[in-house]
Amino acid sequence: MSPTPSKPVTIMDVASAAKVSKSTVSLVLQGSDLIRDETAERVRAAATRLGYVYNRRAAELRRKSSKTIGVVINDLMNPFFAEVLVGLERRLVDAGFVVLMAHTGESLERQDNVLRTMREQHAAGIALCPALGTSPSLAATVRSWGIPLVVMVRSLGSGQFDYAGSDNRLGVRLAVEHLIAAGHRRIGFLGGRTGPVLEQRLRGYKTALAAARIPFDASLVRYADATRDGGYEAARALLDLQPPVAAAVSYNDLTALGALSALGERGLRAGVDFALVGFDNVLDAARSNPPLTTIDIRPSEVGEHAAAILLERIEEPEHPRRQYLAEPKLIVRQSG
Amino acid sequence: MSPTPSKPVTIMDVASAAKVSKSTVSLVLQGSDLIRDETAERVRAAATRLGYVYNRRAAELRRKSSKTIGVVINDLMNPFFAEVLVGLERRLVDAGFVVLMAHTGESLERQDNVLRTMREQHAAGIALCPALGTSPSLAATVRSWGIPLVVMVRSLGSGQFDYAGSDNRLGVRLAVEHLIAAGHRRIGFLGGRTGPVLEQRLRGYKTALAAARIPFDASLVRYADATRDGGYEAARALLDLQPPVAAAVSYNDLTALGALSALGERGLRAGVDFALVGFDNVLDAARSNPPLTTIDIRPSEVGEHAAAILLERIEEPEHPRRQYLAEPKLIVRQSG
């Protein structure tokens, strides 16, 4: 209505327009059934006529509550995290919350800052994908603030806190077993440089090897950034090895996609000259060239479960620790 | 300190601990130089000792200001938008703002809801990537709320509002000219189904064709969702044409990536059997199989400029309309 809302209308304005007290307006706005229908209707009419807009922050200040959830993501450039975020956001919005989103880009300093800001903003809860190198004590710190917390993807320390992630060890084990079943014995591991996820996936790799009585060969593990470039470099390094290696599991789909690029560059076809399996099953994996065999952990479900766990924690602060561990499933496509 | 902060400490507590009035505490917290150093120090010491945490929302209510920016993204599954978001968020956070993020997934209903919520949350500004099918009047509606707005990527209507995007027409023209220069005359257009971006890119396609006196052939335009799957389907349809087509521009990198998958499936090598050029230059494009020739519009810079424009609008509400149009650059890689 008003092109320049110079004087924002408050419940006081609505009250006088509807000839009731502001308490009555407040009650109507909250859908209370304490107010006679006729009165409520008059109030609502006045509100829309005046172009009233509810000031949620004022209400929250008074009520000492908050419908804001802080979400901190470490790497949105990785489609895996984007998918997690989408699942998380959807669930949170559906539950009537609003998402305060922050991206750390793996910067611990940024992470500290955004966490502090979320605290000042009175977040009702925080969902955190910790940046690499995050101190395990961070979770305890956030909890000491009195803010419900769910850690996502990268577990922090000894697992005393709510967590949503995947069974990384089992996942990679499935991947390696698949390769072994196809007759491979020299199997590379591509990408990843540090962090709990890498440790878990590497453990799965070693476990599967050991179960097949294949000796662990450290030169087959090519550490690299968990990016496309990292996967590309790792794959090139692996391909330079003698005797040649013809199979690898990848730290994640992103590095696998980079590896696919390296394979193509050398004229090698994944799935015929080289067997490659990824991890995550991001959307990209189904339409890569060639489509990627991978371990499916349904990324968006990880986000949805994180949201559900956080919401439950907000409801019942004293409930024992909850955890969601996505069950990994092998998806066989063309690459390996 | 306190494991369960039962009674949140306020400036009143700090004030009495430091034996000053709460006004003084407030001033110190704001870094005012009206307060003697010694006093300020005493206040700060008391604040940290008591574990005081600033309640920004209370301050904003009183001050009638807000450091919150609403960001609505239509499709985070497209890495292009993820990159835009990262650039935008970085810039906003650096300027001391906090990001209220919402994902619409192209749902107009969700978009209406989140916009309304952001208004109730008193957002200081809104950055909007409109969902497909958004009414051009939406921008005017948001502005009528008195909230600064910047539209991103998909322009809305006649361009009366602040906008950050790219020169889509020129971009595709460059792509098509590149293909024509390589000797191609039958050039497909892959993916996209509707929306302003498609219109602009299609216009660039037709312009380039016309300039080279190549008649427009509607059967070479394969509409499809702007996803990997869409690109895959579009490419298959194009490849089924007779006489065969050996070149195409793609609606965006995402559809191009899907097309690469379709090509591979038929044993065709992009860059030798078929020339393909994408649009956006997302991170993926540099490490696809093969690396994608594309039109670079530096996605994260689009986000950064959107943030800058919005911040400027917040500073100077009456300033004439601002616009950022990324200048497209052809990046020649292996695919075409």
Add this chain to the structure above:
DNA sequence: CTGAAAGCGCTTACAG
């Protein structure tokens, strides 16, 4: 330089 007072826009007992 610092304090007392009013007020941001709401909610919530408490009366009636």
Add this chain to the structure above:
DNA sequence: CTGAAAGCGCTTACAG
């Protein structure tokens, strides 16, 4: 069923 009053945690003139 509805109104008057207090208060959420801050900031900001206004005195002194």
